[in-house]
Amino acid sequence: MEPDKVRLSNVRYAVGGVEILKGVTTSVDMGEVVSIVGPSGAGKSTLLRTVNRLVEPTSGEIFLDGVATSEMNPLELRRRVGMVFQLPALFGETVADVILYGLRLVGRSTDVRHLLESVGLNPSIAGRDPQSLSVGQQQRVSIARALALEPEVLLMDEPTSALDQAARQRVEDLIEDLNSRLDLTIVVVSHALDQVERVADRVLLLVDGRSEGEWSKEEFFYGKVAKQVRQFIAGEL
Ligand code: ADP
Ligand code: MG
Secondary structure (H helix, E strand, O other): OOOOOEEEEEEEEEEOOEEEEEEEEEEEOOOOEEEEEOOOOOOHHHHHHHHOOOOOOOEEEEEEOOEEHHHOOHHHHHHHEEEEOOOOOOOOOOHHHHHHHHHHHOOOOOOHHHHHHHOOOOHHHHHOOHHHOOHHHHHHHHHHHHHHOOOOEEEEEOOOOOOOHHHHHHHHHHHHHHHHHHOOEEEEEOOOHHHHHHHOOEEEEEEOOEEEEEEEHHHHHHOOOHHHHHHHHHHHO
8 A cells, every 4th residue: 555645643843832733643645635724823834834844843753655754854855845835935036036946956947937837827927026926926936936846745824815816716726736637745724614625635623733633525514523613613714
């Protein structure tokens, strides 16, 4: 049997004497889209960041294809496990600079225009100042930047919460497209249940640093047990 694409085993994280993650165990299958939901302050962003070691767990272990990430070179890990943040922070004079930045560090390049097309942007923006783009366009550039490194897993931390409805829809469509076209494994922290319903295969509920349950999308949205959970989350988000 194939090992899980990502597996978290009793992951804890404490800072300043406060335990933010209190022993999270879960796994993500290859090619799956998992949504992490939960109240503000639950530790969702922290959990996501442990997966590519932007945050180092205090204890526990995370595995990528069965190999402990603590044993990997963090830069190589971050090439394989990309991250998209809530607000796109694009450094560079042009869109092409932004996209090529990570590749140049490792002496590589890519077809920027093709990459822009693949995230639904007009390739003609390659030479533009990223700051002149709308936030929605900037977010798709930040996704293109992550894709440039040909990641196997994409971590997305509330990637649409700063976007208007139309831009948000485009990013959700893109999540589905990347998942089906590239078989990309995606873990996305979501703040809206309608988004979870559109993009996720599975839902993980994090409350106060603990996993309080995992459901398939079908169980979560149409199952009896999950109804109260859904109402709880809808009230919290
Ligand atoms: P979420 O993304 O679910 O809103 P976070 O992971 O951002 O939650 O944060 C969880 C809790 O951990 C919050 O109470 C936050 O203030 C705290 N926290 C996160 N990072 C740090 C840090 N570096 N130092 C101190 N507290 C932190
Ligand atoms: Mg967060």
